[in-house]
Amino acid sequence: MRKQGYTYILLDLDGTITDSKEGLLESYRAGLAAVHFSDYTEEQLLSFLGPPLRQSLKYSFGFDETTLDAAMQGFRERLAVAGIEKNTLYPGVREFLQWAHGQGKKLIVATSKTSRIARGALERCGILGDFDMVAGKDEAGGAGEKAAVIAYVLEHFPGIQKEECVMIGDRKYDILGAREMGMDAIAVLYGYGSREELESCCPDALCESLQDVKKLL
Incomplete structure (x- = not known):
């Protein structure tokens, strides 16, 4: 961790800023119902919270491309x-968020959701205006890999240095995506990822709460 702090704070959305489990699980069930598939467990659905869904469906159920679509x-x-x-x-x-603004930090959402849905969720929660940027998978391109979203963020700020940035997230995909882009990463334990999962990808820090994160920044 950089002792002098970070200027740009990237945060995952689901499991880090908002608890969206209910809506995501409902949407997973709707997607599977659309292809008349019911041979799944709730444990499998919970494992989909975080990674790109298309990859999870293909890996878990072996769907062909037409079924996936x-x-x-x-x-x-x-x-x-x-x-x-x-x-x-x-x-x-x-x-x-209030503390970060007071410290002059740039706040960025980096999510595997589309930017439209992410902005809608943030607006409904009354915090959309707190962010300098909301980056989603549709703008970044690709299948929603976190590294692609982070790369899109870096392109958005001319002259940005990776050493000025830190990624905060609740799943290994956030930590590994940051690592791939040469960025520090903090894992939070209150979201959807287990301690075992997060420790396995060696984040720069592992925090129980955002209050603990604040102490590091």
């Missing part, structure tokens, strides 16, 4: 509503 369409249609409406802020988020 149909499942993703059903998922997106439901997520367009549930992904915005069914979100609650984690404890300490508002206080953390």
Whole structure:
């Protein structure tokens, strides 16, 4: 960790800023119902929280491309509503954002959701205006890999140095994406990833809460 602090703070959305589990699970079920697939467990659905969904569906269920397209369409249609409406802020988020602004930090959302849905969820929670940028998978291109979203963020700020940046997230995909882009990463334990998962990818720090994160920054 850099002792002099960071200027740019990148935060994952689901599991880090907002608890969107209810809306995501509802949307997963809708996607699977669209292809008349019911041979899944709730544990499998929970494992989809975080990574790109298309890859998870292919890996878990062996869907062909046509089935994947149909499942993703059903998922997106439901997520367009549930992904915005069914979100609650984690404890300490508002206080953390206020503190970061007071310190002159740049706040950026880096999410595997589309930017439209991410902005809608943040607006509904009343914090959209707290962010200098909301970067989603649609703007970054690719299948929603976190490294691609982070790369898009870096391109957006001319002259930005990776040493000035830190990624905060709750799943290994956030930590590994930051590592791939040469950026420091902090893992938070209150979201969807387990301690075992997060420790396995060796984040620069592992925090129980955003209050703990603030002490590091």
